Amino acid sequence: MARGSSESTMAQVTLGRLEAEEGALPPVCLCCGKPAALYRVHRFGWQPVYSYLALLLTIWPFLFLTLLTRRRMRVLAPWCPAHRRYGGVRRMVLPPVLAILTAVLVLTTAWAAAATGRPLGGMQQLVASWTGGFLLLSVLLIARLRTVRAVEITTESITLTGVAEAFAAQLQLEKGPRAQPLPVRAAS
């Protein structure tokens, strides 16, 4: 994927489950590449791209596929002082935004039904559903732009994209000869 930006370059790395969960990662901030001040757990989630497209079919197939396919992995990741709460704000803001958006959609549909004095027909419900699904999908995608995020999680590994180039370079460097364990602090 091309990134037309002059900001710090982003890289993609694949970590083994063990090194990710145990924090056997170089002390370089995952987000900006500056020296890390601490290691803190970040939970990554991932599900196949096609499952998001199910949102266009209405919310139910999407929720069903999410239940079936979503994988999670906790990564004990290095962060600089500026990014030590990385992802926290998004995690706090995103659920309310999605909840409000859903409520607005439901109320709008109910209002439309009340205004016409009869329940919406099948076609109208589908259109409302598509619109809703499209809006939710857009919000989810926008929230993920330019973040450190998982592009694949398997039982053995996690692939992260949007990580700092300096982190990826250091990881590459340490992976040659088996790196000695790093001093790990503040695991919560």
Ligand SMILES: [Zn+2]
């Ligand atoms: Zn940082």
